[in-house]
Amino acid sequence: xxxxxxxxxxxxxxxxxxxxxxxxxxxxxxxxxxxxxxxxxxxxxxxxxxxxxxxxxxxxxxxxxxxxxxxxxxxxxxxxxxxxxxxxxxxxxxxxxxxxxxxxxxxxxxxxxxxxxxxxxxxxxxxxxxxxxxxxxxxxxxxxxxxxxxxxxxxxxxxxxxxxxxxxxxxxxxxxxxxxxxxxxxxxxxxxxxxxxxxxxxxxxxxxxxxxxxxxxxxxxxxxxxxxxxxxxxxxxxxxxxxxxxxxxxxxxxxxxxxxxxxxxxxxxxxxxxxxxxxxxxxxxxxxxxxxxxxxxxxxxxxxxxxxxxxxxxxxxxxxxxxxxxxxxxxxxxxxxxxxxxxxxxxxxxxxxxxxxxxxxxxxxxxxxxxxxxxxx
Amino acid sequence: xxxxxxxxxxxxxxxxxxxxxxxxxxxxxxxxxxxxxxxxxxxxxxxxxxxxxxxxxxxxxxxxxxxxxxxxxxxxxxxxxxxxxxxxxxxxxxxxxxxxxxxxxxxxxxxxxxxxxxxxxxxxxxxxxxxxxxxxxxxxxxxxxxxxxxxxxxxxxxxxxxxxxxxxxxxxxxxxxxxxxxxxxxxxxxxxxxxxxxxxxxxxxxxxxxxxxxxxxxxxxxxxxxxxxxxxxxxxxxxxxxxxxxxxxxxxxxxxxxxxxxxxxxxxxxxxxxxxxxxxxxxxxxxxxxxxxxxxxxxxxxxxxxxxxxxxxxxxxxxxxxxxxxxxxxxxxxxxxxxxxxxxxxxxxxxxxxxxxxxxxxxxxxxxxxxxxxxxxxxxxxxxxxxxxxxxxxxxxxxxxx
Numbered sequence: 138x139x140x141x142x143x144x145x146x147x148x149x150x151x152x153x154x155x156x157x158x159x160x161x162x163x164x165x166x167x168x169x170x171x172x173x174x175x176x177x178x179x180x181x182x183x184x185x186x187x188x189x190x191x192x193x194x195x196x197x198x199x200x201x202x203x204x205x206x207x208x209x210x211x212x213x214x215x216x217x218x219x220x221x222x223x224x225x226x227x228x229x230x231x232x233x234x235x236x237x238x239x240x241x242x243x244x245x246x247x248x249x250x251x252x253x254x255x256x257x258x259x260x261x262x263x264x265x266x267x268x269x270x271x272x273x274x275x276x277x278x279x280x281x282x283x284x285x286x287x288x289x290x291x292x293x294x295x296x297x298x299x300x301x302x303x304x305x306x307x308x309x310x311x312x313x314x315x316x317x318x319x320x321x322x323x324x325x326x327x328x329x330x331x332x333x334x335x336x337x338x339x340x341x342x343x344x345x346x347x348x349x350x351x352x353x354x355x356x357x358x359x360x361x362x363x364x365x366x367x368x369x370x371x372x373x374x375x376x377x378x379x380x381x382x383x384x385x386x387x388x389x390x391x392x393x394x395x396x397x398x399x400x401x402x403x404x405x406x407x408x409x410x411x412x413x414x415x416x417x418x419x420x421x422x423x424x425x426x427x428x429x430x431x432x433x434x435x436x437x438x439x440x441x442x443x444x445x446x447x448x449x450x451x452x453x454x455x456x457x458x459x460x461x462x463x464x465x466x467x468x469x470x471x472x473x474x475x476x477x478x479x480x481x482x483x484x485x486x487x488x489x490x491x492x493x494x495x496x497x498x499x500x501x502x503x504x505x506x507x508x509x510x511x512x513x514x
Numbered sequence: 515x516x517x518x519x520x521x522x523x524x525x526x527x528x529x530x531x532x533x534x535x536x537x538x539x540x541x542x543x544x545x546x547x548x549x550x551x552x553x554x555x556x557x558x559x560x561x562x563x564x565x566x567x568x569x570x571x572x573x574x575x576x577x578x579x580x581x582x583x584x585x586x587x588x589x590x591x592x593x594x595x596x597x598x599x600x601x602x603x604x605x606x607x608x609x610x611x612x613x614x615x616x617x618x619x620x621x622x623x624x625x626x627x628x629x630x631x632x633x634x635x636x637x638x639x640x641x642x643x644x645x646x647x648x649x650x651x652x653x654x655x656x657x658x659x660x661x662x663x664x665x666x667x668x669x670x671x672x673x674x675x676x677x678x679x680x681x682x683x684x685x686x687x688x689x690x691x692x693x694x695x696x697x698x699x700x701x702x703x704x705x706x707x708x709x710x711x712x713x714x715x716x717x718x719x720x721x722x723x724x725x726x727x728x729x730x731x732x733x734x735x736x737x738x739x740x741x742x743x744x745x746x747x748x749x750x751x752x753x754x755x756x757x758x759x760x761x762x763x764x765x766x767x768x769x770x771x772x773x774x775x776x777x778x779x780x781x782x783x784x785x786x787x788x789x790x791x792x793x794x795x796x797x798x799x800x801x802x803x804x805x806x807x808x809x810x811x812x813x814x815x816x817x818x819x820x821x822x823x824x825x826x827x828x829x830x831x832x833x834x835x836x837x838x839x840x841x842x843x844x845x846x847x848x849x850x851x852x853x854x855x856x857x858x859x860x861x862x863x864x865x866x867x868x869x870x871x872x873x874x875x876x877x878x879x880x881x882x883x884x885x886x887x888x889x890x891x892x893x894x895x896x897x898x899x900x901x902x903x904x905x906x907x908x909x910x911x912x913x914x915x916x
Binding site: 368371372375376378379380382383384385386387389392393396399403 | 785787789795
């Protein structure tokens with residue numbers, strides 16, 4: 138419920154998830170509307186480990202729209218932000234003119250103050266724009282009373298943001314229309330569908346040819362076929378990065394640490410003659426590992442062994458608890474790589490999670506009753 | 515002339531060049547005959563800087579064929595070596611039976627001793643198999659009196675070896691026939707055609723490369739859809755454009771095609787399952803360096819290409835060599851006691867403007883590059899007349915410190 142502090146200030150706080158594509162989106166057919174050249178599919182990660190939290194305050198007394206991201210005021214005129222604001226307001230006006238009179242008309246002509254924080258590093262390839270825009274759009278929709286299909290709005294902020302509008306396993310259907318109305322996200326399976334699936338995000342020190350595969354991936358998700366899911370994920374990641382390399386000038390997101398992680402996974406799987414672990418890399422060197430619950434303890438230990446953390450580097454393992462275990466000599470030898478100290482800064486252990494939600498607890502608001510960021514928000 | 519020491523020993527020594535592809539070969543349609551899925555084109559480098567030297571001795575008194583590579587005796591039964599020996603002997607017999615009686619019949623039924631050395635590191639992506647097999651085949655042909663089309667023979671030792679049979683700019687026509695008789699090399703232009711073209715080999719490390727080319731390209735053919743697209747749809751047009759760029763000495767076109775093809779080759783390796791990485795962080799920095807350098811001048815002055823290893827080969831025109839070598843030295847400062855950093859053709863030192871250094875704006879990476887070989891396009895294989903160059907003694911065994 139929007140909070141009214143008596144200063145005719147409406148305030149809503151929400152949180153939204155990160156998603157990691159297993160069939161990647163790369164390439165637009167329309168820059169302005171952000172329409173992709175291929176469909177894509179992702180896993181929504183759990184907000185207990187990774188999320189964006191956004192507070193939107195709306196008041197007659199605000200002179201202009203303003204936005205603060207991770208403690209710093211940013212340029213509200215940025216086109217993608219403007220697209221989202223404009224679209225939500227248009228949908229809100231449409232709703233009002235459609236005669237849905239019970240809509241709280243707050244926000245329709247009033248300016249908004251937006252404050253957003255991530256609980257993870259921004260711009261390090263951890264899909265922060267997806268969570269960010271999804272949260273922005275979701276929160277604005279709660280403030281302005283807009284219901285229904287929202288992924289087309291968040292898509293215009295950042296393509297992959299549309300997939301963060303749902304939990305579990307989500308596809309972004311590329312669509313055909315020029316106006317982009319059919320380019321939207323759809324849940325393939327909820328987060329409860331595959332409880333054994335686990336996700337490890339290996340955070341790096343702090344710096345086409347697609348979807349015949351979509352069909353195969355959707356089927357793998359439906360059937361909980363980890364081998365198929367994993368192989369498609371790895372192949373798609375490699376193909377994405379191959380495409381980046383085939384660009385002129387070429388784009389490199391993978392570095393020596395990323396390559397070592399890739400080799401580690403292939404050797405680990407080869408040792409067991411089974412695809413137990415999969416990697417995927419987005420536009421940055423952080424690795425995202427997919428595996429089943431029963432493999433988490435050993436694989437975390439493998440990562441720790443071959444990428445030993447800094448001695449005073451702080452907590453190496455964050456998120457869902459993972460019990461320590463010992464590795465057999467046989468396994469270490471089968472992998473046979475030189476350990477690389479400080480190659481990985483820390484690991485976030487997580488799993489699939491739900492879509493955006495309203496944060497009910499008023500102490501979570503990032504803006505004060507004056508509409509400005511709270512100290513240390 | 516084959517040397518006859520009186521022990522009825524025939525001995526010939528030749529040298530053959532390395533070649534660096536600008537349109538790359540990666541992927542076979544026939545493993546045994548080494549027939550490629552696409553054509554390729556290379557520049558033959560000058561033997562004054564890089565070469566393989568091979569001595570073949572032939573004598574009635576030899577019990578069996580033997581081979582020494584870089585000082586070590588190797589397994590003569592290795593299938594590729596056998597292919598070359600068998601093919602050369604077949605051609606020699608054919609020549610005899612065609613009635614060319616003035617042929618010195620040495621070698622036809624006699625065993626051979628082969629000794630070969632490179633003046634550069636083996637198996638580190640410096641095209642050593644190309645020079646090696648080209649030299650072997652060429653030297654055997656001199657010993658056994660075989661003339662004519664030899665690239666089909668060296669091709670069967672190592673695909674890219676066929677391109678080392680000629681100097682200058684060479685294409686390997688992929689061919690269509692199942693028997694591989696039309697899959698051969700052809701000179702596009704001689705080494706004298708483009709005298710301003712210069713080559714810098716940036717040796718990143720002399721380590722062995724992680725995945726050998728033969729198995730690597732086989733896995734790529736089996737698993738990469740990008741490779742199929744490349745072979746079917748991209749390379750044929752690129753070959754045409756590249757040949758034209760060479761004919762016209764159009765450096766901009768030559769350079770851009772070279773860089774794009776190198777990147778596509780490595781993209782294909784990444785698109786393989788499991789993926790193959792030949793580029794490392796140093797290679798990527800070199801790539802970035804080249805793009806920033808070109809961008810600063812708003813002109814494609816320098817091109818890079820990488821084979822199946824992290825060593826960079828830089829193509830540029832003579833007028834840019836001094837500055838670019840200095841740029842490399844600045845951003846990849848050599849080890850203080852690392853030995854001679856610049857080898858090959860002399861390059862005068864020069865100073866870089868602050869403006870250029872800032873435009874490039876990269877952190878220097880110490881010891882990223884071991885040394886630079888400065889060279890240019892050069893001729894095909896040749897006989898070495900000087901008897902002191904023989905790597906085998908009159909006993910048919912490697913000379914000490916050969």
